Amino acid sequence: MKKVILKSVLAVTLALFISGCAGVHKGYMGNSAILNQANFSYVKMNIKGEAKAKYIFWFGGYKSESLINDAKQQMLLNNPLKSNQALVNITVNYKVTFTPIYLIVAEVKCVVTADVVEFK
Secondary structure, eight states, X not given: OHHHHHHHHHHHHHHHHHXXXXXXXXXXXXXXXXXXXXXXXXXXXEEEEEEEEXXXXXXXXXXXXXXXHHHHHHHHHHSOOOTTEEEEEEEEEEEEEEOTTTTOEEEEEEEEEEEEEEEO
């Protein structure tokens, strides 16, 4: 009986280490400037910013609002807005990756993407 239990535990442990990582994706599109007239032109498309946090037993890292803000600030740092420019088509995507260490450690990656328009 003990050999059967030991073999089962070893098989499950081996399966966890061989299986690699698991990932969960989610995202949404936020409100943006109203583009109902032909008074704008696209300046840049698909600019992005990223932020990451690691969690152990789901402790640590940042709250979701902080990850979004960090990713948005990085995006704006690399692509500063000028006068009469606005972000449109803003999307926020998350990827949660679990490592094979018994699903104890997780990494959350937040990516914010947007287009930049300039109003006339």
